[in-house]
Each structure stands twice: as structure tokens, then as C-alpha cells.
Amino acid sequence: MHRSKVRIVEDALDANNTIARANRADFDCHGVTVLNLMSAPGAGKTTLLERLLAEPLEGIRVGVLEGDVQGSYDSDRLAALHIPVTQLNTDPGFGAECHLDANMVRSALPSLPLAEIDLLVVENVGNLVCPAEFRVGEDARVMVCAVTEGEDKPLKYPLMFRTCEVVVINKIDLLDHLDFELDRFLYNLDAVHPGVEQMLVSARTGEGVEQVRDWLLRLTARTGVPA
Amino acid sequence: MHELSIATAVLNTALRHAGDRPVTAVGVRAGRFRQVVPESLRFYFEVVARDTPLEGARLELIEVPVRLLCRACRGEWEPDWPLFRCPDCASANVSVLAGEELEVEYIEVEEKEATCTGAR
Incomplete structure (x- = not known):
């Protein structure tokens, strides 16, 4: 026996990215735009969706893929909106992962009504670290950051803040009750991701x-044209 | 916490290249921007490698500093992380030259003598 070094140089997430591209191709061929919605736990992803989808979105048919470690609390809330909601739990079979990856989303494809929707919102597991690393086949990434989380979050989780094209800054109704300095947060956000679109x-x-x-x-207008 | 996911991804990549050869070491290049905690990655790697051809393999972590390029003034610098604005001209038009890597660079395998198949 002898030891030899075999050079590989391969992105460790290549396998995930390959599956993500397959998901993307399937979404594209149904003309479905996919949004990966991420945040820390409790930042308000589900409440934002409830508010956004309470009224019809100008004829755009929306479905939600709800990622959680376990339970269907968020799906139950969204079901009241009378839109198709598919629950994807990472606990049974996926080792209780703290994020969704391309393979998990692929496993949910058969239960998604792709022919009946134009926009799929993937509500990721609440977490500012792992979800940023795993593409699932999305067209765009949006994150929600609540003002209750503090001004330093962009500096602590730069990968998440850099990977999103929109940062939704939520819970601004609480600003009067907090020490949170919005200017400081925006300054930190600009340091990490200059020019990122921000919505208060x-x-x-x-x-x-x-x-x-x-x-x-x-x-949806930009990406939702059937291939 | 993401070290568990990364360890699993590294393991699967190495396994795919190892075939049935026992692996004694895996080299991983991790850019600083990926915020990998070395001890944590080693711990999880040891756990996920159990009962695989990589059980007991050393994880050799090569950390890569972040290096940025200002596309406006062509300046290069290693940032006081994580700042993505050019310190000279304040442009936000910045590319990451290094520091985002998360690669399996090599594996060290045990090969039987005299079974060279000419594959190298």
C-alpha cells in the first residue's frame, strides 16, 4: 500500500448546485418564478406573506412551499389565504436540517401544483447562516430583517446579506420603542452589500x-415567461 | 452550525472521488468569507465520516484570506472584513477575488501496490 494525493478542486456544494439547476429547469418549463424568502426565526416572513397575499396579486397565481424543521404552524396560517401551500419538513428524512437545500425542494416537486401557479414563494427555515449557502433553484433571494434584531446583523451574517437582492426591513412600527438606530443599520448594510434594494x-x-x-x-414579469 | 452541512458536502464530494479506496486525508480550501469555524468543521467531519471509507481521515483546512478588487480604480486590498467599498475611491463596484471558496482541494488515498491502471 502507498499513499497518494489526488487533486480534486471541486466546490463542495457542486452536488447541491447541480440539483438546484435541475429544479430551476423544471420551474422554468412551467413558467413559474421562484422566490427564496429567508430570515432569522421570528423576523416576520409568514406575517409578511399573509399581508402580501391577503389580496389577489394582479392575477398572479401564488403558491407557497413552507420550510420548517417540524410542524405546520406557518402552513396552517397561510392556508387561510386559500392559496396552495405545501409543507416541507426537514425533520423526517432530512436530519432536521436548519435550512432547505436543492434536494429537499426536489423531493417536494411532485406535490407542488406547478401548472396552476405563476409564482412560488419558498419560505426557508428561519436561520441567517445555512440557507444562504444552499441554492434551491430560485430566481431571486429576498431576506427579511426585523429592526428588533439590532444594527449589527449585516456585519455578523455578511453572506446572507450579500446574497439577497432585496432586504425587507420589517417591524418599523416598533422603531419608536427601540434603541435601534436605522441609519446605523443602513450604514452596516451598505458596507456589506452596497446598493442592495431596501424596503422599510x-x-x-x-x-x-x-x-x-x-x-x-x-x-414575475422579468422571469416568469415560459421557456 | 453550518459546519455540519459543509462537513456533509465535503464528505460526499470526497467519497465520489475516492471510489473504494480508503481515504487518509481531505484538503479543503475555505475562504474567510464562508465563516467556517475550523474546530467545528473538524468535529462534524469526524462524526459524518464514521462508517464510510473516510472514517478517521484527517481534515486539512486551508484558509483563504478575502481579497477584493475595485473595478472603478483597479485597486486591490484585503478588507477590514466585511467592508465592500473601495477604501481609495469609495466605489461600490467591487468584485471578490478570493475568500468565497469552499472547495475540496485534494484527497489522500491508500492505493495497493502494482495495481496501477494507467489512469493518472
Whole structure:
């Protein structure tokens, strides 16, 4: 026996990215635009979706793929909107992963009504680290960051803040009650991701949510043409 | 926490290249920007490698500093991380030259003598 070094030089996430491209091809061929919605736990992803989807989105048919470690609390809330919601739990069979990856989303494809929707929102597991590393076949990535999380978050989780094309800054109705300095947060965000699109909203009161709605309409127009 | 996911991805990549040869070491290049905690990655790698041809293999971590390029003034620098604005001209038009890597660079395998198949 002897030892030899075999040079590989391969992105460790290549396998995931290959599956993500296959997912993307399947979404494209149904003309479905896919949004990967990410945030820390409790930042308000589900509340934002409830507020966004409470009224029809100008004829765009929306479905949600709801990622959670376990349970269907968010799906149950979204079911009240009378849109197709598919629950994807990472606990049974996926080792209780703290994020969705391309393979998990692939496993959910058969239960997604792709022919009946134009926009699929993938609500990722609440986490600012792992979801940023795993593409699932999305057209765009958006994150929600609540003002209750503090000004330093862009500096602590730069990969997440850099990987998203929109940062929705949520819970601005609480600004008067917090020490949170919005300018400082925006300065930190600019340091990590200069020029990223920012939207100040309160999913609870509805303030600013129309910016997200308009952006979704633009995104769907940009990407949703059947291949 | 993401070290578990990364360890699994590294393991699967190495396994695919190892075939049935026992692996004694895996070299991983991790850019600083990936925020990999070395001890944590080693710990999880040891756990996920159990009962595979990589059980007991050393994880050799090569950390790559972040290097940025300003596309406006062509300046290069290693940032006081994580700042993505050019310190000279303040442009935001910046590319990452290095620091985002997460690659399996090599594996070290045990090969039987005199079974060279000419594949190298």
C-alpha cells in the first residue's frame, strides 16, 4: 500500500448546485418564478406573506412551499389565504436540517401544483447562516430583517446579506420603542452589500408592504415567461 | 452550525472521488468569507465520516484570506472584513477575488501496490 494525493478542486456544494439547476429547469418549463424568502426565526416572513397575499396579486397565481424543521404552524396560517401551500419538513428524512437545500425542494416537486401557479414563494427555515449557502433553484433571494434584531446583523451574517437582492426591513412600527438606530443599520448594510434594494415595512400594520408587492410584480414579469 | 452541512458536502464530494479506496486525508480550501469555524468543521467531519471509507481521515483546512478588487480604480486590498467599498475611491463596484471558496482541494488515498491502471 502507498499513499497518494489526488487533486480534486471541486466546490463542495457542486452536488447541491447541480440539483438546484435541475429544479430551476423544471420551474422554468412551467413558467413559474421562484422566490427564496429567508430570515432569522421570528423576523416576520409568514406575517409578511399573509399581508402580501391577503389580496389577489394582479392575477398572479401564488403558491407557497413552507420550510420548517417540524410542524405546520406557518402552513396552517397561510392556508387561510386559500392559496396552495405545501409543507416541507426537514425533520423526517432530512436530519432536521436548519435550512432547505436543492434536494429537499426536489423531493417536494411532485406535490407542488406547478401548472396552476405563476409564482412560488419558498419560505426557508428561519436561520441567517445555512440557507444562504444552499441554492434551491430560485430566481431571486429576498431576506427579511426585523429592526428588533439590532444594527449589527449585516456585519455578523455578511453572506446572507450579500446574497439577497432585496432586504425587507420589517417591524418599523416598533422603531419608536427601540434603541435601534436605522441609519446605523443602513450604514452596516451598505458596507456589506452596497446598493442592495431596501424596503422599510411593517407587516403588522401594512406600512410599506406595497413596495414588496410592486417588486414581486416586476420580478414575475422579468422571469416568469415560459421557456 | 453550518459546519455540519459543509462537513456533509465535503464528505460526499470526497467519497465520489475516492471510489473504494480508503481515504487518509481531505484538503479543503475555505475562504474567510464562508465563516467556517475550523474546530467545528473538524468535529462534524469526524462524526459524518464514521462508517464510510473516510472514517478517521484527517481534515486539512486551508484558509483563504478575502481579497477584493475595485473595478472603478483597479485597486486591490484585503478588507477590514466585511467592508465592500473601495477604501481609495469609495466605489461600490467591487468584485471578490478570493475568500468565497469552499472547495475540496485534494484527497489522500491508500492505493495497493502494482495495481496501477494507467489512469493518472
